[in-house]
Amino acid sequence: IDEVGVDATRYLMLSRSSDQPIDFDIEVAKKQDATNPVYYVQYAHARICSVFRQATEKGFKIPSTEEMLAMDLSQLNSEKEISLMNHLADYSATLSAASEALTPHTLCFYLRDLAASFHAFYNEEHVLVEDEAVRNSRLALLAAVRQVLGNGLALLGVSAPERM
Numbered sequence: 001i002d003e004v005g006v007d008a009t010r011y012l013m014l015s016r017s018s019d020q021p022i023d024f025d026i027e028v029a030k031k032q033d034a035t036n037p038v039y040y041v042q043y044a045h046a047r048i049c050s051v052f053r054q055a056t057e058k059g060f061k062i063p064s065t066e067e068m069l070a071m072d073l074s075q076l077n078s079e080k081e082i083s084l085m086n087h088l089a090d091y092s093a094t095l096s097a098a099s100e101a102l103t104p105h106t107l108c109f110y111l112r113d114l115a116a117s118f119h120a121f122y123n124e125e126h127v128l129v130e131d132e133a134v135r136n137s138r139l140a141l142l143a144a145v146r147q148v149l150g151n152g153l154a155l156l157g158v159s160a161p162e163r164m
Contacts, residue, residue, distance in 0.1 A: 004030055007158045011038035014156055015108035032164075037112050041149060042161055044115035048146040049162040051127050052139070058128060060135065068140040075137040080121040084141060087117045091148050095155075104156060111152045118145050 001009050003026060015037060016023075034040050055062055063071065076085065090110065098106035127138045150160040 007042070008036065008038045011041075011108060011156060011158050014104040017103065017105050037108070038158060039164075040119075041111045041115045041153065042159070043164055044118045045146060045149040045153070045160045046162055046164040047122065048118070048142045048149075051142055052146075055128055055135075055139065060128065062139065063136050065143070068136075068143055071137060071140050072133075073137050073140065075134045076141060078125060080117075080124045081138075081141065084114075084117045084121045084145065087114045088144055088148060091152075095152075107152055107156060111149060111156075114145065114148060114152075118142075118149075 008030075028036055030036075032039050052062060073085075076082070091114075094106060094110040098104060098110075125138065127135065127142065129135050129138075153160040
């Protein structure tokens with residue numbers, strides 16, 4: 001814990017099934033890149049927070065939660081957007097299955113996959129575009145991803161930093 005921190009230790013311990021031997025690679029836990037699963041998930045959360053900060057800095061009006069919930073998301077139709085929405089749709093079932101079977105590693109895998117889907121989306125699509133309808137739809141999508149990542153990490157007892 002002293003070398004890698006509480007978050008990395010907790011996440012990596014929970015990311016294994018209880019019937020599997022623990023293979024705690026301290027070198028991976030120290031890395032601040034995509035090979036470290038907790039860093040990868042936390043970075044996705046922080047990156048989304050950064051997008052919202054950039055939107056504010058550029059003077060874009062951020063829709064309220066109520067506005068986002070009522071928003072027409074038909075603008076979201078690219079392959080990466082659809083993939084990200086599909087991952088989000090799996091959250092409830094994944095959470096239910098993990099809690100019923102007492103398998104927190106299921107949630108760890110889900111969060112890692114959601115982060116990967118987000119990073120793929122982020123690398124292909126521009127969020128802060130001039131078209132307000134597209135921009136707001138993408139911000140609503142990212143708000144949902146941020147919420148799920150934050151909630152999932154909180155359930156695991158791991159922080160969801162806004163900056164990294």
